[in-house]
Every structure is written in C-alpha cells, then in structure tokens.
Amino acid sequence: MSGQTIHLAIVDDHPLILEGLQKLLEGASGIEITGTFGNARDCLAFLATGRADILLLDITLPDASGLDLCREIKEISPATRILALSNHSERSMILQMLQQGASGYMLKNVAADELIRCIREAHEGLLTFSKAVREIMAKPSAAELRETPRLTKREKEILLLIADGKTTAEIAGMLHLSPLTIETHRKNLLQKFGTPNVAAMMKAALQHGLM
Template sequence: MPDPAISIMIVDDHHIVRYGLKQSLSSQENFRIVAEAGTGKEAIELMAVHSPDVILMDVSMPDLNGIEATRIILKSHPQTRIIALSMHAEKQYVLSMLKSGAKGYLLKNNLFEELVTAIHTVMEGNVFLSAQITEFIVQTAITPGSDDEAESQAIASLTSREREILQLVAEGKNNAEISKLLYISKKTVDNHKRHIMGKLDLHTIPALTKFAIKHGISSLDV
C-alpha cells in the first residue's frame, strides 16, 4: 500500500518563488500542494481550512514575518512541521525561526537540491538544516558569549502583538497605518509602542528599527 500523500502549504510573498516551488514539488508522487499564501496572515487563515502536514515558510515577509507566523500557527497546530525558507544565513534569523518552532531551515540559494529530503526528514520527526546553517549552529554552540542573553530576554518579554507592531514600525508604518492593518485604535497602537520602548529600553523609531533588523523581526528586503 503506497504511503499517504504529504500535504504542503507554500508561504512566500513572491509569486515566482511559490510557482517554482509548486512546479518542483508537484512532480513528486507523494506530495500534494493544498494551499499557497503570500503573507503570514494569509497562512494563518488558511490553516483553519487545510491543516497541511508541512508548511514551507518564507522568513522575511511584510506585515507579519515568518517567525511570528510560525509561532502563532504552532500554538493551535503543534503537529504541523514548518520549514523556513530564507536568503538569510545570519544567526538572528536562524535562531529566531528555530526558537519559534520551525523544524527545518533552508537557504534559497540551494533550495531545490535539499527540499525533498528536508520534507521527508521533518515528517519523520527530525530536524533538517542546510549545510551552511548546520555549520553556523555548531559554531554558535561552541563560541562563548555568542548570543546576547539580555537582548534575547528582552525579545522574549514582548507579547505576540508587540512583536507584530515592532515589525510594522520597523517597516516604516505610522500609527494610522498600523491601526488600519490590525483593526485596533491609534491610541492602542501608541500604548503598545510605549510598552515596547520600555521593555527594550529603546526610545526612538530608528533604534527600534535597528533592533528589529538585528534580531530578524524585520528585514531590509521586505
């Protein structure tokens, strides 16, 4: 009896990337593409309908990044395996994604060579990392003081909503734009921003933006 098909959702804000992934994976006998999403928010909405076995999640997306989308999805669907897709090999992106619960991290520069193996690996309950990422993880583990504990604790103190607003602030959106995107009042946005600044001890928008980029909450390429 053949193995049941593995259901997959592709999440990336670039249509050409989604198309390429879909074409590549559709040629595999036991893979079934059940959904595509162009944003983290859309991915969260589609989970209620499709509940895929595996999500291929772009890390850097506007409005709601893959890190936060992963965290939110796994709260309600802990059985889902999420594989991060990224152009970034820097530690802030890798560690943030893995801490959010991703079971794999693939670099887009050699994505198709590793993708099929990665999907089967995470479905078996294991973790799959690109070779370059594996090397980085080892170096991080053996290098004293390689992770800034104080900043990690500061990030952990932020609520999901605060991380979402921090990303939008770093992307240059003002209170009115954030209010419209999140369906909350401008006063509520302002209150969240004050809480974020207090928790991070950063009191200007440029400082918040720099912090968000450094820790993979936002990116220069979105």
C-alpha cells in the same frame, strides 16, 4: 503517518518563488501542495480549515514577521511542521526561528533534492537543515559571542531576582541583606552592562544567555 502523502503549504511573498517551488516539487512523489500564500493573513485563514503537514515559511512577509507567524501557527495547529525557507543566513535568525517552533531551516539557494529530503525528514518528525545551514550553525561568529560582562556570584544571584520582578526591598529580605547593599549591586550591574536601567540590562543579559 509516514509513507502517506505529505500535504504541503507554502508562504512566500514573492510570487516567482511560489511558482518555482511548485514546479520544483511537481516531480516529487508523495508530496502534494495544498495551498500557496503570499501573506500571513491568507495562510492563517487557510489553516483554520485546511490541512498542512508541512509548511514552507519565508521570514520576510508583507503583513507580519515570519517569526510571529511561526509561533501563531504552532499555537493553532501544533501538528503542522514548519520549515523556514529564507534568505537570512545569520546564526541568530536561525536560532530564533527554532525558538518560535520551527522544525527546520533552509536557505533559498537550496537544491531540489535537498529541499525534498528536508521535507521528508521533517515529516518523519526530525529536525532538519540544509547543508549550508548546518555549516553556518556549526561556527558561531565571535561577534555573536561578544564579551559578556563578568558577573560575580552575588551579582548573578541578584540579576535573576531582578529578572523575576523582585524589588530591591524584596531581594534584601530574601537574602537577609540591607536594601542599600542590594542597591549597590544593582548599580554595579547596570554599570557592568553599560545600560541606563533594568529594562535595557534585562535585554542585554538575556541576549547574552545569562539566564
């Protein structure tokens, strides 16, 4: 694999960026641009037949979210390594992109040599980031880790069972407790999270990484 020509595709809704990247990568030996696309649709159509080892992917697209597109591409073409190239510099966005299957992340202000390094590293099967991204990722903001309700052991236990779709009666049966007790715990959980129902609570709990 490595040492071969790298087949690169680019998705970005801004034509200027596409041109800029093309020019920028012209000088790089071993990298061949096999397609450039302004939206998700065209990109997917290309990947049905065409080849891309590496895909530079913007997150803001006209017809889909880059997050969705990333996952879709990994489904239909798992071998394609996706490098996010975005203006979004929030830690949470970077993590989401990785969760959707990206193999790297760069900000758009990345320098040419760094961009090329990232493409090469991704092609070698390594997770890769531009330096600016590594700096962002190393320092989680206090806002991101905003205080999580302190749950008791029992509450955590019950929260997990609720998340699994178990009803109050089912949980009561499993834990050999009265359904009324489970209801109380459930009520306390809702109150601790400050949410009106389990749907919102689930979102809060999962975003806090509680499961």
